[in-house]
Amino acid sequence: MNRSAPVLEVSLSGTLGAFTLDLGFTTPAAGITALFGPSGAGKSTVLRCIAGLSRQAGGRVIFSGERWLDGDVFVPAYRRPIGYVFQDAGLFAHLTVAENLRFGLKRAAAARPVIGFDDVVERLSLEALLQRSPDGLSGGERQRVAIGRALLVQPRLLLVDEPLSAVDLPARDTIVTLIETLCRDLVIPAIYVTHDLAEMTRLANHLVLIDAGKLVAAGPLDRVLTDLSLPLATQAEAGVVLDGVVEAIDHQFGLTHYRAGGALLMAPSRGLTVGSRCRLRVLASDVSLCHEPPQGTTILNVLPGVILSADSFDGMQTTILLQLGHADEGVRLLARVTRKSWEGLGFAPGQKVHALVKGVSLLHGLAAG
Amino acid sequence: MAGIIMTTVELAAVTSAILLLIATPLGWWLARSRHWLAEVVGAIALLPLVLPPTVLGFYLLIALGPEGPLALLLGFFGLHTLAFTFSGLVVGSVIYSLPFALQPIRARFEAIGQRPLDAAASLRASPLDAFCSVVVPLARPALLSAALLTFAHTVGEFGVVLMIGGSIPGRTQVLSTSIFEAIEAGDTHTAQQLAAGMLLFSLLAILGIRLLDRRFSRLPV
Numbered sequence: 001m002n003r004s005a006p007v008l009e010v011s012l013s014g015t016l017g018a019f020t021l022d023l024g025f026t027t028p029a030a031g032i033t034a035l036f037g038p039s040g041a042g043k044s045t046v047l048r049c050i051a052g053l054s055r056q057a058g059g060r061v062i063f064s065g066e067r068w069l070d071g072d073v074f075v076p077a078y079r080r081p082i083g084y085v086f087q088d089a090g091l092f093a094h095l096t097v098a099e100n101l102r103f104g105l106k107r108a109a110a111a112r113p114v115i116g117f118d119d120v121v122e123r124l125s126l127e128a129l130l131q132r133s134p135d136g137l138s139g140g141e142r143q144r145v146a147i148g149r150a151l152l153v154q155p156r157l158l159l160v161d162e163p164l165s166a167v168d169l170p171a172r173d174t175i176v177t178l179i180e181t182l183c184r185d186l187v188i189p190a191i192y193v194t195h196d197l198a199e200m201t202r203l204a205n206h207l208v209l210i211d212a213g214k215l216v217a218a219g220p221l222d223r224v225l226t227d228l229s230l231p232l233a234t235q236a237e238a239g240v241v242l243d244g245v246v247e248a249i250d251h252q253f254g255l256t257h258y259r260a261g262g263a264l265l266m267a268p269s270r271g272l273t274v275g276s277r278c279r280l281r282v283l284a285s286d287v288s289l290c291h292e293p294p295q296g297t298t299i300l301n302v303l304p305g306v307i308l309s310a311d312s313f314d315g316m317q318t319t320i321l322l323q324l325g326h327a328d329e330g331v332r333l334l335a336r337v338t339r340k341s342w343e344g345l346g347f348a349p350g351q352k353v354h355a356l357v358k359g360v361s362l363l364h365g366l367a368a369g
Numbered sequence: 370m371a372g373i374i375m376t377t378v379e380l381a382a383v384t385s386a387i388l389l390l391i392a393t394p395l396g397w398w399l400a401r402s403r404h405w406l407a408e409v410v411g412a413i414a415l416l417p418l419v420l421p422p423t424v425l426g427f428y429l430l431i432a433l434g435p436e437g438p439l440a441l442l443l444g445f446f447g448l449h450t451l452a453f454t455f456s457g458l459v460v461g462s463v464i465y466s467l468p469f470a471l472q473p474i475r476a477r478f479e480a481i482g483q484r485p486l487d488a489a490a491s492l493r494a495s496p497l498d499a500f501c502s503v504v505v506p507l508a509r510p511a512l513l514s515a516a517l518l519t520f521a522h523t524v525g526e527f528g529v530v531l532m533i534g535g536s537i538p539g540r541t542q543v544l545s546t547s548i549f550e551a552i553e554a555g556d557t558h559t560a561q562q563l564a565a566g567m568l569l570f571s572l573l574a575i576l577g578i579r580l581l582d583r584r585f586s587r588l589p590v
Contacts, residue, residue, distance in 0.1 A: 053487050077490035084491035090484045094506040103502075104492035153492050
């Protein structure tokens with residue numbers, strides 16, 4: 001299977017209450033696609049249409065060659081090989097946790113087993129909850145059960161609708177990590193609806209941006225994040241994510257050395273081992289530019305690169321797209337400087353510069369393997 | 370006396386059973402349909418609440434009688450008339466108690482909402498499977514309380530059973546009508562006993578329904 005080939009083809013149109021839905025996109029056969037946009041953009045509606053829970057929009061939904069929606073063809077939700085994690089978990093109140101988990105397992109088509117009951121219980125730490133009623137569970141516990149229940153139906157596509165809205169802060173990280181590792185290990189493509197930039201940058205491999213029922217942009221995460229023509233690039237939180245590995249650990253200063261494509265970055269952090277895979281985030285506002293390598297700077301990460309393009313906005317600021325290392329290794333950064341600096345210091349596309357990276361945040365690290 | 374109680378209990382039990390079978394799908398449809406027809410049917414189903422029992426009984430008597438519009442249909446089943454028969458009482462009671470079975474069931478179905486159905490569909494449950502394995506269990510307290518309410522209400526009905534049944538001893542005489550007849554015959558002692566028994570029964574029935582509601586009022590998460 002070609003992991004980047006589209007597996008899901010969606011094109012929907014229809015009037016739904018207050019707004020008109022009219023968009024189309026494809027998602028790859030592997031990884032997590034974030035369906036990202038402001039509240040009320042129609043994200044959940046799109047997800048419901050993909051699932052077959054809503055028939056309000058017409059168009060096409062084709063999964064792996066199977067026509068789920070196409071003209072008069074409509075495959076009802078219960079015949080689509082999906083798993084669905086609802087915003088509010090949607091557990092059955094009249095069943096125990098174990099019975100909730102088995103509800104889908106009993107009805108699953110056994111053609112392609114994804115995961116077994118015991119495995120779900122272990123990986124989602126559900127052992128202690130099995131005999132309990134959903135009533136007494138916390139938001140985080142409920143979502144863990146909901147994820148397990150959705151996986152036990154042995155889906156070929158996982159649909160996740162803002163699963164963190166009813167989960168308290170400390171538990172959110174656990175939920176996100178679980179979704180991430182389970183989708184990767186079980187090789188199930190997922191579509192994850194969120195309006196939260198931090199959640200999106202942490203999880204997504206692929207991004208579909210929508211607003212007011214229309215498509216804004218779609219593509220691999222790094223491509224969309226570094227597209228200066230999109231409104232994302234002008235936001236205060238504009239930045240890039242870099243997927244890399246831990247190359248070395250400097251125990252003397254507590255610094256971790258990360259390699260992402262052609263770039264080597266250092267940042268203080270603990271708990272990772274050499275070989276761990278990780279995702280880093282570098283905000284545009286944490287990156288400055290210099291013509292010459294600076295002397296005596298406190299900034300650890302000074303990386304040579306080339307200016308690819310730039311976009312000045314609101315009359316005051318400029319966002320700059322940089323290529324680090326060789327073009328084929330494809331590490332790109334965004335830098336945010338004042339328009340005064342951009343114009344005053346004579347920077348221009350094609351020019352060689354040095355990027356000063358003040359901040360690198362570790363979005364997540366996963367053990368080697 | 371034992372015969373009268375038997376007739377009463379049998380009538381109430383049969384009515385409750387039939388009404389559960391009618392009110393469950395009807396309540397489901399009324400709770401979920403946005404069709405204007407659902408509003409009309411919903412209103413008609415509530416009519417027995419406000420209609421004088423004598424009016425209802427009068428129309429039923431005509432409809433079920435030998436000259437009634439249903440005579441042809443009845444003839445098909447080899448029956449001449451349902452007026453003044455136990456079956457006629459059942460038909461009358463089913464119609465008269467319909468709102469009492471329908472209301473709790475419909476309200477519960479509305480409270481359950483769409484989410485459990487969506488969840489069931491995403492877990493490969495067909496609509497019928499979802500109805501049986503999710504909706505009915507979630508609505509069980511409402512079904513119980515509908516059955517109890519119907520039973521109690523049927524035991525307590527008077528006008529309709531008198532109109533349709535005629536209080537024929539051994540066939541259509543039930544407790545409520547026998548109180549009336551005891552008083553007419555000047556038998557205050559029997560009337561008093563029956564009335565006290567009915568009061569106690571009604572109180573227990575209402576208490577039972579309240580307890581059911583308290584015990585099961587939690588909504589699905």
